[in-house]
Amino acid sequence: MELFYHPLSRYSQKVLLALYEKQANFYPRIIELSDPLSRQHFCNLYPSGKVPLLKHKKRGMIPESSIIIEYIDNEFPKQGTRLIPPRKSTSINTRLQDRLIDLELNNVLFQFENQQFNLDDINHIELKRLEKHIHHFLQYLDDILESNHWLCGDSLTLADCSLIPCLCYGQHHFQLFKYDNLSRYWDQAQLRGAYLQVKEEIEFASTEVLIGRRPIP
Ligand SMILES: N[C@@H](CCC(=O)N[C@@H](CS)C(=O)NCC(=O)O)C(=O)O
Secondary structure, eight states, X not given: OEEEEOTTOHHHHHHHHHHHHHTOOOEEEEOXXXXXXXXXXXXXXXXXXXXXXXXXXXXXXXXXXXXXXXXHHHHSXXXXXXSSOSSHHHHHHHHHHHHHXXXXXXXXXXXXHHHHXXXXXXXXXXXXXXXXXXXXXXXXXXXXXXXXXXXXXXXXXXXXXXXXXXXXXXXXXXXXXXXXXXXXXXXXXXXXXXXXXXXXXXXHHHHHHHTTSSOOO
């Protein structure tokens, strides 16, 4: 299996977490999203140009982070962490939380970032609206985590793979310490081996951006 990704892309980090949790072997293929040549090569392979993308010898291209994770979990059901719980009711809840995190948090964080970087024309009302939306969703997660160790129960699932990269990005700006359950969860997530592996890649890529060896994605 080959994984096309960028270490600073949250959707890529979501899949990396899942692959490390599953202890699945893969060939890493880093795509420099801001480098036109690297992007063109990737678009020849996958025209939408979005990462992450999994390429499997027999199955071909598998796009979309949640689908990639579901595919890996089915492919290696007995290996590593079970990311989609086998029980139907729990698996539906896992998929639901995953969808909500992608749509209501991860994508909103993108809008928030775009507003922030739009220095010439910051729309402060829109920025406040997005901030409020994010806090509202963090409160929703905090309430769930009052009774759950991980987001969907006692063990880590697909939904946690979606959430952890968002918390990593938003931990300072959105003052996670104000949310008791969420900050307990974030502390515990940071001790996870899979997270430590992803963190190493994030730090390495961020340093390369800072010293100018890697363009800003
Ligand atoms: N729904 C997709 C979202 C993927 C996505 O938006 N990836 C971003 C990076 S985090 C990307 O490739 N952006 C480049 C582009 O849109 O051209 C998934 O879950 O994999």
